[in-house]
Amino acid sequence: MKLTIREIASLAGVSTTTVSHILNDKGQRFSEEIREKVLKIVEEHNYSPNYFASNIIKNKSRLIGVIVPDITEVFASTLINLIRKPLNEEGYNLMTCESSSSLEEELALLERYRQLSAEAILMFTSSKLSEKITNNRYHGIPVVFIDAGINDNYYGKIFFNEYDTAVRAINWLIKKGHSHIGLITANDKQHAFPERADAYYDALAANGLSLNKQYVVKTEFTIEKGYEGTQKLLQQEKLTAIFCCDDNLALGCYQAIYDAGKVVNQDIDIIGFDGVEILKHIRPKVKTLHLPFGDFGDLIATKIITAIAEPLKKQPDTYFNMIFNEGEE
Amino acid sequence: MKLTIREIASLAGVSTTTVSHILNDKGQRFSEEIREKVLKIVEEHNYSPNYFASNIIKNKSRLIGVIVPDITEVFASTLINLIRKPLNEEGYNLMTCESSSSLEEELALLERYRQLSAEAILMFTSSKLSEKITNNRYHGIPVVFIDAGINDNYYGKIFFNEYDTAVRAINWLIKKGHSHIGLITANDKQHAFPERADAYYDALAANGLSLNKQYVVKTEFTIEKGYEGTQKLLQQEKLTAIFCCDDNLALGCYQAIYDAGKVVNQDIDIIGFDGVEILKHIRPKVKTLHLPFGDFGDLIATKIITAIAEPLKKQPDTYFNMIFNEGEE
DNA sequence: CTGAAAGCGCTTACAG
DNA sequence: CTGAAAGCGCTTACAG
Structure with missing residues (x-):
């Protein structure tokens, strides 16, 4: 059904060599x-x-x-969305598969991509894979991690x-008059974002507010856990604001506040973390720290291209500022 | 770097033929x-x-x-999510690329998939492509459309x-006491869901309510257009409910009602259409008709597998019921 | 400048 | 039962 180079060559009255050279811009x-x-003829x-x-x-x-x-998952699909264009322009195709966060499935997919001779792998994971993937190469294929610092990173960490931005956000809450501020953060098994919680602790201290252990919930970064954590916090009657170390938490928090008959941004202020799309859609809008998604996407695309070109080259760490807009968004 | 079958064969002291037969379960x-x-040895x-x-x-x-x-886009990623597993189990890999709804890009991606020798293509589109893809085959590759009936469908339409379900939803509104109900529907260029609007017209008539043209907005199915359409409808003072023919519209509607200082499900009732995830997350929750996503996903997976096995076989149309839950969700 | 031919790593019809 | 060899559709070093 499909034509071969030989047929094109004979149709054109030249050799397959010539056709191949023309098609591949050789000489x-x-x-x-x-x-x-x-x-x-090719066109026809x-x-x-x-x-x-x-x-x-x-x-x-x-x-x-x-x-x-x-x-x-919004965070991942947003980022995939951002890197696709620059990578397509370099002639690469993206293929996306889901792991359901299962280590077994992650390994199976790595293996599948190896069989497909993928030139690089972009891995969103919360598994420790450094043992299987030393120096970010799986059987020679560069693997770029998006994993919040869980794995070693030969191709450079991203900070x-x-x-600083989280401190600014907490200060904003305090300036607004809040003195009983809750925190929902990681239980440290899944994620490790100590700066986020530290910002909370430090900003309170810097403003002379004492830390109330009842105001701190440690849990996993899901909507459900955010919901449950907020229910717990709402038992603290004086509490008037909640700082969530992740947008999924913030969304669950938003729901729990509403379901408890309170009004978000009026009875209880919320601040989230990451700036995913959905928080723009809900009402009242929930304030959040924003990742600089555009720059982040560009960096990942560049990292992948560089890793393909020079798999053995170490790449430098990168620092980004988070964005927090004190005014109305 | 990578071993070849010849090396495995010589390591095992057999011929490449034997290795190949073993690996491919031949004879x-x-x-x-x-x-x-x-x-x-292969394992090692x-x-x-x-x-x-x-x-x-x-x-x-x-x-x-x-x-x-x-x-x-939630609708598409939800569906991709559902079909991936059954297709993986059949030994297929899914590769997803984005078209930005541009016809040019859609054609380029079809071509790219052809070059990759894709065995089937699943196409989410609102473009009329029947001319390029007669009988759902692009250069012989089966193309399964998710397109709300825009293109001819050799592999069977899905209804x-x-x-009926939309009529039930409108009746529910009327029974609740609403007699001034707005409609936001398609401007008929992009989408064609006449049943949705017809249900509105017919249910009103069946309940002896007259049709008020001021209550009907025709627009595109985006969050923004839902927002704008709702702003228009809110100028009608007696209006107390809005039926949106799509969940994006419903989300924009929800936002506009809030931003106008009114309360969803209290001042204005909303009903959406499709049952996408995000509507479960917002507060107050917005009622919506639900697609039977699970069955829908299974069907699409089966359609693809069947089309690969028998590209020339016409497939039957399929009918699903929408779900609308009158009680609390 | 041009094309015949070798070779990429496999699979499989075929000869022994 | 087994393996040497042809062949899949390309690319490219090489000979003319």
Whole structure:
């Protein structure tokens, strides 16, 4: 059904060598006339070289594998969205598969991508994989992690300078008059964002507010846990604001406040963390620290391209500032 | 770096033929002893056949290409999520690319998937592509559309019996005491869901309510347009409920009501359409008709598998009921 | 400048 | 039962 290079060559009255050279922009061995003739025939018959045949020789798949716990996860899909364009422009295709956060599935997907000869893998994970992937290479394939610092990172860590911005956010709450502020943070098994909680502790101290242990909930970063954590915090009658170390928590917090018959941003102020899309859609809007998603995406795309070109090259760490807008958003 | 079948063969002291047969479960020409020996060596060296070399012969890529306007779109990512597992189990890999709803990009992606020898393509689109893709085959590759009936469908249309459930929803509003109900529906260029609007018209008539043209807004199915449409409707002072023919509209509607200082489900009742995730997260919760996503996903997966096995086989139309829960959700 | 031919890593019809 | 060899559709070093 599909034409082969041989047929195109015979149609054009040249050798397969010439057709291949023209298609791959190799050298100037053919006249412009021939070039155009061949290209015209290719066009007419809608010919495209067999992807597998050329890859077996070029040993390049142009494929970048993405592993993500769940494709409906906003943080990940936002980032995938951002890196796709620059990578497409470099001639790479993204392929996304889901791991359901299962280590077994993650390993199976790595293996599948290896079989597909992926040139790089972008891995969203909360598993410790450094043992399987030393120096960020899985059987030679560069693996770029998005994992909040869980794995060693040969290709450079990314820091968001969360602390300073988070301090600013807490200070904003305090200036607004809040003195009983709750915190929902990680139980430290899944995630490790100590700066976020530290900002809370330090900002309270710097403003002469004492730390109330009843105001602190440690849990996992899900909407449900945010909901439950907030229910607990709401038992503290004086509490008037909650700082959530993640937007999923913030969303659950928002729901719990509403369901408890209170009004968000009126009875209880919320501040979230990451700046995912959904927080813009809910009402009242929930304030959040924003990741600089655009720059973050560009960096990841560049990291991947660099890692493909030079898998053995260490890449530097990068620092970004988080964004927090004190005024109305 | 990567081992070849020849090296495995020589390591095992057998021919490449035998190794290939063992790896591909072809025949019983080898002893169990040899089989185990080869498998052990394969295991030890973590050998996997070169994907491209085998595909060039088998002419099977095991790849299913997905084209989606935007990966962050909840409807699409929900569905992709649902079909991935059954398709993986059949040995297929999903590859997802974004079209930004641009016809040009859609065609480019179809072409790219053709070059990748995708075995089937799942296309989320609002473009009329029947001209390029007659009988749902693009250069022989089966294309399954998710497109609300825009394109011809050789592989069977999917109907959601939206009408009956939508009538029930409107009746529910009327029974609740609403007699001034707004409608936000499509401007008919992008989408064609006439049953949704008809249900509104008919239910009003059946309950002896006259149709007020001021209560009807025709627009596109986006959050922004839902917002603007609602602003228009809110100028109608007697209006106390709005039926949105899409969940994006419902979300924009929800926002506009809040921003106008009114209370959702108290001053103005909303009913949406599709049952996407986000409506469960907002507060107050917005009632919506639900697609039977689970069954829908299973059907699409089956359609794809069937289309790959028998590309020339017409597939039957399918009818689903929408879900509308009158009580609390 | 041009094309015949070798070779990429597999699979499989075929000969022994 | 087993393996040498042809062949999949390309690319490219090489010979003319």
